[in-house]
Amino acid sequence: MQDRKHVAWLYGQLPDLLRDGTIDADSASRIRSRYGDVEEGGQSRAIVLFGILGAALIGGGIILLIAHNWDGFGRPLRAALSLAPLLLGQGLVGWTLARRPESVAWREGAGTFLTLAIGASIALVAQTYHTGGRFEDFLLSWVILGLPVAYLLRATLPAILYLVGIVSWAGINSAWTWDQGNWGVGEALGYWGLLALAMPWWFIEMREGRYGPRVALFGWTLALTLPIGFAISLGKVTFGFAGPVWHAAFWTTLFLAGAKWWPHATSPRQRPLLQVGALGAVGVALVLTFGDAWREHPTITGSLAGYAIPLAWLAASLALWADALKRRDVGSALLGSLPVVACAGYAVSAVSPWLAAAAFNLYVFALGVGVLVIGLRAQRLAMVNAGMMILSALILIRFFDVDIGFVARGVAFIVIGAGFLLTNVMLLRKRRAAQ
Amino acid sequence: MCLFQLAAPASIAWRQERTLARGAAFRFQTAPVDPYDAFRGRYVALSFRDNLPILPKGTTLAPGAKVYAPIEVGADGFARFGEVLLTPPEGKPYLTLRLSERFSTQGLPLPFDRFYLEETKAPAAEVIYRKHARDRDAWLVVRILDGDWAIEDLFVGGKPIREAIAGP
Numbered sequence: 261m262q263d264r265k266h267v268a269w270l271y272g273q274l275p276d277l278l279r280d281g282t283i284d285a286d287s288a289s290r291i292r293s294r295y296g297d298v299e300e301g302g303q304s305r306a307i308v309l310f311g312i313l314g315a316a317l318i319g320g321g322i323i324l325l326i327a328h329n330w331d332g333f334g335r336p337l338r339a340a341l342s343l344a345p346l347l348l349g350q351g352l353v354g355w356t357l358a359r360r361p362e363s364v365a366w367r368e369g370a371g372t373f374l375t376l377a378i379g380a381s382i383a384l385v386a387q388t389y390h391t392g393g394r395f396e397d398f399l400l401s402w403v404i405l406g407l408p409v410a411y412l413l414r415a416t417l418p419a420i421l422y423l424v425g426i427v428s429w430a431g432i433n434s435a436w437t438w439d440q441g442n443w444g445v446g447e448a449l450g451y452w453g454l455l456a457l458a459m460p461w462w463f464i465e466m467r468e469g470r471y472g473p474r475v476a477l478f479g480w481t482l483a484l485t486l487p488i489g490f491a492i493s494l495g496k497v498t499f500g501f502a503g504p505v506w507h508a509a510f511w512t513t514l515f516l517a518g519a520k521w522w523p524h525a526t527s528p529r530q531r532p533l534l535q536v537g538a539l540g541a542v543g544v545a546l547v548l549t550f551g552d553a554w555r556e557h558p559t560i561t562g563s564l565a566g567y568a569i570p571l572a573w574l575a576a577s578l579a580l581w582a583d584a585l586k587r588r589d590v591g592s593a594l595l596g597s598l599p600v601v602a603c604a605g606y607a608v609s610a611v612s613p614w615l616a617a618a619a620f621n622l623y624v625f626a627l628g629v630g631v632l633v634i635g636l637r638a639q640r641l642a643m644v645n646a647g648m649m650i651l652s653a654l655i656l657i658r659f660f661d662v663d664i665g666f667v668a669r670g671v672a673f674i675v676i677g678a679g680f681l682l683t684n685v686m687l688l689r690k691r692r693a694a695q
Numbered sequence: 696m697c698l699f700q701l702a703a704p705a706s707i708a709w710r711q712e713r714t715l716a717r718g719a720a721f722r723f724q725t726a727p728v729d730p731y732d733a734f735r736g737r738y739v740a741l742s743f744r745d746n747l748p749i750l751p752k753g754t755t756l757a758p759g760a761k762v763y764a765p766i767e768v769g770a771d772g773f774a775r776f777g778e779v780l781l782t783p784p785e786g787k788p789y790l791t792l793r794l795s796e797r798f799s800t801q802g803l804p805l806p807f808d809r810f811y812l813e814e815t816k817a818p819a820a821e822v823i824y825r826k827h828a829r830d831r832d833a834w835l836v837v838r839i840l841d842g843d844w845a846i847e848d849l850f851v852g853g854k855p856i857r858e859a860i861a862g863p
Contacts, residue, residue: 390810408696
């Protein structure tokens with residue numbers, strides 16, 4: 261909230277700054293696109309939230325009333341009633357577009373209502389006529405019909421529901437095909453096609469600034485659903501073949517993309533890809549410090565076409581890494597090198613899994629130290645702590661992994677803990693002194 | 696956009712009404728089960744035995760393939776499915792099926808597998824239905840037209856299930 265206030269103040273200053281020639285019109289518009297909308301801060305954000313909540317509740321209530329399955333009404337009347345929420349939603353959306361196109365609360369509220377109404381109408385008609393059908397088919401037609409609402413109203417919730425819907429669809433589909441020993445590469449790839457339909461929504465929103473709450477909300481949903489979609493399509497294709505490489509490539513790409521395209525975030529909330537990607541990448545790196553992680557060596561299975569997805573992620577991670585190197589962004593390049601290290605590890609592991617694990621122990625150690633040092637130099641507390649977390653995670657893991665006495669463990673824990681506290685205290689003092 | 700959104704539910708309704716109005720009625724004997732599909736309200740789950748369409752031995756078809764199950768009426772007045780065909784049979788009633796990934800060799804699952812009721816009536820309906828299904832005294836009337844189907848009513852002990860719940 262606080263930084264929104266500052267941005268509002270800054271925007272208030274812009275006209276004066278323009279007038280006295282301190283900045284030109286170009287700079288002013290760049291500043292605006294850098295910080296995004298301020299309207300959505302504070303009170304108006306609450307109004308938007310209540311708009312969505314209200315629409316969802318009213319929509320849910322109407323749906324429940326109709327779902328009662330009024331036996332007395334007769335079939336055609338019930339079918340017509342089932343279409344009522346949909347027509348109401350469309351009317352609401354039409355009214356919003358005509359009369360309140362500027363109001364975020366109306367757009368989000370009407371969009372939410374219509375999105376729910378689409379699913380409800382299909383389900384209610386299906387109930388009236390006792391047509392069963394597969395849940396995933398119902399889900400698919402619902403989300404596809406609902407996506408245009410997100411674009412038309414530039415509404416966030418329909419877009420987010422779409423992301424959740426397609427990953428659920430992929431999950432249900434894969435569970436069934438898996439059961440039947442049927443790999444269904446086509447369905448696994450279908451997720452990526454569906455995802456591609458939603459991405460322009462994000463890019464359109466980004467044109468008004470990458471750091472706004474709507475872009476971030478979509479980003480968080482994406483960062484949290486993508487791993488599921490990726491795991492599903494990977495499971496269908498590779499069956500463990502070169503697994504470490506694909507996982508490393510996926511998380512690293514998220515992290516590097518977040519670092520590259522959201523460089524000036526004022527709060528961690530604004531960088532979902534970076535946050536989730538970094539967490540996943542470090543997690544993968546830590547898992548790969550275990551010798552057992554390298555012991556499985558399945559041969560290539562599944563269809564080669566299916567490898568397009570993991571290979572694309574690998575290519576993206578390498579390209580972004582090269583870019584980070586070019587920009588001399590050492591902090592990003594350190595963690596960004598994970599896929600390369602994983603490739604090397606995978607090549608070595610065929611000969612000796614132990615060697616690959618040893619290499620990864622060294623890598624994670626170097627990563628932790630590197631992040632720590634960069635953080636200390638730049639006096640960035642978050643990075644210092646991240647570096648220390650990586651180091652302590654590595655040390656803790658090795659402690660539980662290897663047979664070491666309680667006394668040695670106890671001492672090590674105390675040393676790590678003391679190190680944490682000392683560095684933080686020192687950094688804070690330094691910062692205060694600088695101020 | 697609005698038209699597509701309306702078309703999805705409306706087309707289901709329109710096909711169902713057409714089949715109900717012009718299709719031929721068949722009775723299928725049922726066997727019981729019981730789940731709860733929170734998403735679409737309360738219904739009686741229907742299952743069928745002995746009368747399922749079967750794939751001829753040795754046929755391999757990809758999931759999603761369309762097949763046609765011819766319908767025959769036995770001496771007891773109940774309908775059964777024969778071996779499925781790859782083209783619609785001429786001059787005989789049939790049901791169009793799309794193979795899912797989930798069929799077993801016992802027989803293809805039928806698309807009509809649920810009968811919805813008001814949520815207050817569904818529990819009572821299930822008790823009655825279960826008893827009659829066990830006695831082989833429950834059947835579903837389905838209208839069939841050009842391979843399309845629409846459920847007309849569920850009968851237990853010779854009465855529509857809504858009447859049976861209401862009492863004698």
